[in-house]
Amino acid sequence: MIITNNPLVRSTYENAHVILFVEGNYREVLVKARDLVHGRHQLITHPLMGSLKPNETPYRSVVVSDAVLDKTDADSVLIIEEAILVFDRFIKTARTDRGEGSTEKMKEDFREIDLSLLSSALSE
Amino acid sequence: MKLELGYIPIRDIQFGPKSKVDNNTLYVNKKELSALLLEDEGIASVELDLARPGESVRITPVKDVIEPRVKVSGTGGIFPGWCAKVRTVGTGRTHVLKGAAVITTGKVVGFQEGIIDMSGEGAKYTPFSKLNSLVLIIQPKEGMLQHAYEKALRLAGLKTAEYLGKLAEHLEPEEVRTFETLSVTDGIKMYPELPRVGYVLMLQSQGLLHDTYVYGVDAKQTLPTLIGPTELMDGAIVSGNCVSACDKNTTYHHLNNPVVEDLFSEHGKTLNFVGLMITNENVYLADKERSSDRTAELCAYLGLDGVIISQEGFGNPDTDLIMNCKKIEAKGIKTVIITDEYAGQDGASQSLADADAAADAVVTGGNANMVIHLPAMDRVIGSIDQVDHIAGGWSGSLKEDGTITAELQVITGATNELGYNTLSAR
Amino acid sequence: MNQIKVVHYLNQFFAQIGGEEKANIPPEIKEGPIGPGMAFQAALGDNAKMVATIYCGDSYFNENTEASIEAILMMIREQKPDLVICGPAFNAGRYGVACGTVASAVKEKLGIPAVTGMYTENPGVDLFKSSVYIVPTKDSAIGMRDAVAAMVPLALKLARGEALGPASEEGYMPMGIRKNFFEGKRGSRRAVDMLLKKLAGEPFETEFPMPDFDRVPPNAAVTDMRKAKVALVTSGGIVPKGNPDRIESSSASKYGKYDLEGVSDLTDVNYETAHGGYDPTYANDDADRVLPVDMLREFEKDGKIGSLSRYFYSTVGNGTAVASAKKFAQEISKDLVADGITAVILTST
Numbered sequence: 011m012i013i014t015n016n017p018l019v020r021s022t023y024e025n026a027h028v029i030l031f032v033e034g035n036y037r038e039v040l041v042k043a044r045d046l047v048h049g050r051h052q053l054i055t056h057p058l059m060g061s062l063k064p065n066e067t068p069y070r071s072v073v074v075s076d077a078v079l080d081k082t083d084a085d086s087v088l089i090i091e092e093a094i095l096v097f098d099r100f101i102k103t104a105r106t107d108r109g110e111g112s113t114e115k116m117k118e119d120f121r122e123i124d125l126s127l128l129s130s131a132l133s134e
Numbered sequence: 135m136k137l138e139l140g141y142i143p144i145r146d147i148q149f150g151p152k153s154k155v156d157n158n159t160l161y162v163n164k165k166e167l168s169a170l171l172l173e174d175e176g177i178a179s180v181e182l183d184l185a186r187p188g189e190s191v192r193i194t195p196v197k198d199v200i201e202p203r204v205k206v207s208g209t210g211g212i213f214p215g216w217c218a219k220v221r222t223v224g225t226g227r228t229h230v231l232k233g234a235a236v237i238t239t240g241k242v243v244g245f246q247e248g249i250i251d252m253s254g255e256g257a258k259y260t261p262f263s264k265l266n267s268l269v270l271i272i273q274p275k276e277g278m279l280q281h282a283y284e285k286a287l288r289l290a291g292l293k294t295a296e297y298l299g300k301l302a303e304h305l306e307p308e309e310v311r312t313f314e315t316l317s318v319t320d321g322i323k324m325y326p327e328l329p330r331v332g333y334v335l336m337l338q339s340q341g342l343l344h345d346t347y348v349y350g351v352d353a354k355q356t357l358p359t360l361i362g363p364t365e366l367m368d369g370a371i372v373s374g375n376c377v378s379a380c381d382k383n384t385t386y387h388h389l390n391n392p393v394v395e396d397l398f399s400e401h402g403k404t405l406n407f408v409g410l411m412i413t414n415e416n417v418y419l420a421d422k423e424r425s426s427d428r429t430a431e432l433c434a435y436l437g438l439d440g441v442i443i444s445q446e447g448f449g450n451p452d453t454d455l456i457m458n459c460k461k462i463e464a465k466g467i468k469t470v471i472i473t474d475e476y477a478g479q480d481g482a483s484q485s486l487a488d489a490d491a492a493a494d495a496v497v498t499g500g501n502a503n504m505v506i507h508l509p510a511m512d513r514v515i516g517s518i519d520q521v522d523h524i525a526g527g528w529s530g531s532l533k534e535d536g537t538i539t540a541e542l543q544v545i546t547g548a549t550n551e552l553g554y555n556t557l558s559a560r
Numbered sequence: 561m562n563q564i565k566v567v568h569y570l571n572q573f574f575a576q577i578g579g580e581e582k583a584n585i586p587p588e589i590k591e592g593p594i595g596p597g598m599a600f601q602a603a604l605g606d607n608a609k610m611v612a613t614i615y616c617g618d619s620y621f622n623e624n625t626e627a628s629i630e631a632i633l634m635m636i637r638e639q640k641p642d643l644v645i646c647g648p649a650f651n652a653g654r655y656g657v658a659c660g661t662v663a664s665a666v667k668e669k670l671g672i673p674a675v676t677g678m679y680t681e682n683p684g685v686d687l688f689k690s691s692v693y694i695v696p697t698k699d700s701a702i703g704m705r706d707a708v709a710a711m712v713p714l715a716l717k718l719a720r721g722e723a724l725g726p727a728s729e730e731g732y733m734p735m736g737i738r739k740n741f742f743e744g745k746r747g748s749r750r751a752v753d754m755l756l757k758k759l760a761g762e763p764f765e766t767e768f769p770m771p772d773f774d775r776v777p778p779n780a781a782v783t784d785m786r787k788a789k790v791a792l793v794t795s796g797g798i799v800p801k802g803n804p805d806r807i808e809s810s811s812a813s814k815y816g817k818y819d820l821e822g823v824s825d826l827t828d829v830n831y832e833t834a835h836g837g838y839d840p841t842y843a844n845d846d847a848d849r850v851l852p853v854d855m856l857r858e859f860e861k862d863g864k865i866g867s868l869s870r871y872f873y874s875t876v877g878n879g880t881a882v883a884s885a886k887k888f889a890q891e892i893s894k895d896l897v898a899d900g901i902t903a904v905i906l907t908s909t
Contacts, residue, residue: 058449058487059417060340061378063476089419089453092488096449099483100476103503119243122280123377126342130354131418258742329759392748404756440759442751470755472747475768481738482690489770495758496768497751500740542740553747558767559738560726 011051012128013043014071018121019128027132028076035110036070037097043072044090050078053086055131057093060123064100066108068117069124073131136314137208137364138227140307144234147184147266155301160234162268167297171270176278176286181271183515185237187264189252190512196248196546197238197284197376199262199386200291202231202298205368213369215350216289217296223368227310229302235265235386236298238291239516240272242283243343248379248546249508249538256508259548261555262386269515270294281342288374291385313364313398315409318436325406329439332408333363333393334429334458335552338375338382338446339414345374346383346446348412358413358429363394371412375446380502380548381474383446387547392554393442393472408436413458415451422454430461444472444552448502452487463492474499474549475559479541499549500557503541510536564608564719567639568597569632569646569662571655575615583619583654587631590615596704600645603712608719612639618654621661622810623836628658629665636666643719648677648707649684651699653811656684657879663692673718675732677707683811683879685733693718693732728765788903791869791896795877795885796850796909797835798826798843807876809836815875815888817895820868824857837878838909850907869901877908 011028014020015038020029030046032039040057047053054073058064072090112120143158150161168180185191205211208226211218237250250262257263272290274283316324337346339353346353348361348371361370371388394410401407413429416422433441441462445455452473459469471493475485481501532538542548549557572582574595593601593610601610614635621628636644644666646659656678663674676692678684679699688694695714697707710731717724726741727734743750750767757764782788799807805816823830826847833843833850848854851872859865873892877885896904 053419055417056419056422056450056453060344061338061375061382061447061449063448095484096487099478102483103479116243119280123243123342123344126281127340127344127417130339130341130416131421329756331755331759392746393751396746396748396752400752400756405752405759440755442748442755444748444751468755468758470751470758472751473768475738477738482736484771485738485768491770493770494766495754495764496766496770497747497754498767499747501738504740550747553749553751556743556746557740558743558747558750559740560728560734560767 011074011076012071013039013046013074015039016069016071016121016124018125019071022125023132036064036068037094037101039070039072040090040094040097043074044094046074047086047090048082050082051075052079052083053089055128057090058096059127062120062123064097065103067120067124068109068112069120071124071128073128135224135362135364136312137224137367139311139313139367140206140227140229141232141309142229142302142305142307144231144266147186147234147268149184153298153301155231155305160231160266160298160301162298167294170297171290171293174286174289176275176282177272177290178275179273183269183271185252185267185269185515187252187266191252192511192514193237193239193250193269194248194514194516195239195241196250196379197240197242197287198291198373199384199546200236200295201386201389202234202236202295202302203369203389204229204296204299204303206303210368212296212299213292213372215347216292216372220349222365223370224362224364228368229299229305229307231298231302233266234298235262235267236291236294237262237267237269238272238287239269240274240283240287242287242376243280249544250546251508251511254509254511255506256545259506259542259545259557261547268294268298271516284343284374284376288372292372313367315362315364315407318408321406321408325402328402328404328406330408330437331397331405331440331442332433332436332438333397333410334433334441334443335391335410335412336443336445336451336454336458337371337412337414338451340417340450343375343377344447347372347374353412353414354416356412356414358411358425358432360409360432361412363398363407363410366391366394378447378543379546380543381447381499381551383550383552384547387550387552387554392552393444397442408438415445415447415454417450422457426454426457426461429458430465433462433467434465438467440468442470442472446551448476449487456488456490456493460490460492470495470497472497472499472551472553474551475501476503477501479503479505497553498559499551499553499555500542500559502543502549505539506542508538508540563606564643564716565639565641566604566608566610566643566645566719567636567641568593568600568610568613569644569659570594570596570613570615571652571658572615572617575613577615583617585617586620587614587616587628587635589613589635596708599704599708600712603708604716607716608643611641616658618652618658621658622654625661629661632662633665633669636672637670641672643715644672644674645711645715646674646676648695648697648704648711649682650697650701650703651679651682653683653879653881656682657687657811660684660688660692660694664688667692675711675715675718677711680733681881681883683881689733690735690737695732734769782903785865785903786863787866789867789869789901790856790865790903790905791901792851792853792856792872792905792907793892794851794872794874794907796843796907797833797876798831798847798851798874799834801830801832803832803834807834807874809834809876810878812876812880813884815873815892817871817873819870820853820872821870823853825854826851835876835878835909850909852907869899
């Protein structure tokens, strides 16, 4: 299952994967992933993939398992919770022309990169 | 594997009617090189420029930095998998134009590409301010997609480095250094008493603008493996990574890997530099488990006593770094890890995205969030309006008078995680 | 150049006024150095003059922090010093917090540099190490001479406005604020050297100390609460009225064990809170709010839990040293195990 706020990811993968589209920002994607992880889904990709910092790119895609496990995966919990902590640290230095405030051309680039990073995981 | 590196020092760079090296000056025939690069149909235009140490010049947006080298003898050619066929390199003799570099610039995307200042405050933070560089400004054909543009730029840079490197083929080097890696059994026989040390080199491998290539193969797809340290010196590892200027490893860094150099300098004296392992930093979490398990097994298999682990990038790779560290330490092998930090502009935030008590020996390349003030430069090569869109910069970063206030992140190579620089933090 | 003027902050004990019985005195000022101040003056030599000593009772300071700081700052302002030295407080919790608070206020409100000294486990450390220069000391006044020797050079640098190097060089506790600087050697060289030391079993200094995790793996879940013998343990400071064991309102040095035989509800007649870190009104009114005895008795009656333990354990978590908390827990656990307790509800505030 792909949790994403990136419309390019949705359009690319909607036929092949379950898409949970988040009409919201990067953090809301992380929070949704966290909720699912606490609900016994396993984290499949790293929530902080890519070197674009959380206060730079507005797009985020995270893959979790379609099925739930018998019990909550502790490693998944740690990784997603820490990712949210990292996000909150970075967003303190928000930039007006980055993230949500990027130009449309930059947003297009960010969507592409997010898609590419995700594809590298999904091609497994 | 034994490799001789012959250094031809370059102290100046000029354009000239004939490409050659004369009296430690590198001359470049603009027309000839441009024509060579334009053979790639994806490239619409090529501009060449020069930058020398101490000049009031700013280069941006930097994609890669490459050192011109040429194989004089031994199997294969420089940049196997790209400029040369994929025969294994790292033996024989290779000549190096030491003090010269090729810098590629090009938009590709609107962010995350670096600045190199050849003088002033910014010059202190990048090793590339000390080099005589040929800068390529490359425009792609209209409508070219990001990944194709990145590839075209990458190839242009490698081709140029190869073209220039060839000029050194028949020259007499001023200095020759020899690097030899013995077989495991020979090493044990020769240095039975010395601690067995290995190096785990983590390669960026996450996707577009986040890739590294080994003999032309995308590092995402490799399993952790052994590679000869001298193979790096012939360009077996090439960078396709241009995100996070401060801590991405340029091809220049791979060619001049400082951990390899410093381990070699102690080899046979205080330690036995047994070998080098490469591993990746994939996005898929199961890959991380697989890679770190295998890396730890390799280290144990080699009977190592100690390992240096270096990384590349931020966030996701911090998880790999800590996984590698923990698992190798769990095998009873001592580790030192090299990383950089994002501790916030005030230096007060938690620096790493992941951490563990096992990582008790850490070398840091510095806090990438530190705010710096760069003076205006007389000339800008590339395009300056990218600065506001560069990571670490912000709206208003670029002032009308040409000065820049931004985070250290913007400077290419500033917090390098191979330990290339003297910058640190406490 | 004018001689550096220093003001010293002490508690009632080091100011030679008295012990715990004098912990309630408000801030006062006297001319010149007192007690350890003399040692500081001797070490400072002609470089500086300790013009005044301000002292305050530890209990008074902690229970009237705002008023104390106001008074102390006013006294310091009048003296116009170039530097303020606080303590050292060694392992005394309330004193450490006071020193940290004074040093921090002096820096922020008066723009005067300050330095203090504490034992690493002093609760004042965690609270102030990122904003105040704290020199590590031994855990008692035996370490006074060493503390003075370590604090004085740093104090003079601060007073003179000289730039400071990293914590390890200047002798103060790392503030957790990362500062970039250029080393002599490149990182790879530093890594090789560090590895060689580590391999040889020699001491080395990491460039980035990992955060202190102190992770405790959780026990398995209680399988059947209906059979569980449950005990209540709190750091919320609930004690029998009158606080018979005199558990401190902060930086507690002890815990209490109290009998709940025949008690099914805590009221303001027999119980109160000793905790000085939150508004006690509601806890004093009905201590069940912090220690839910009434609910557990109900559960006991309804068979939801097996039984409520006869004894509850209580201390005050406010500014209490981690090391103390660990010690209390170790002792309490022994009791709990001996009593056959199978589950514990820990309440804090």
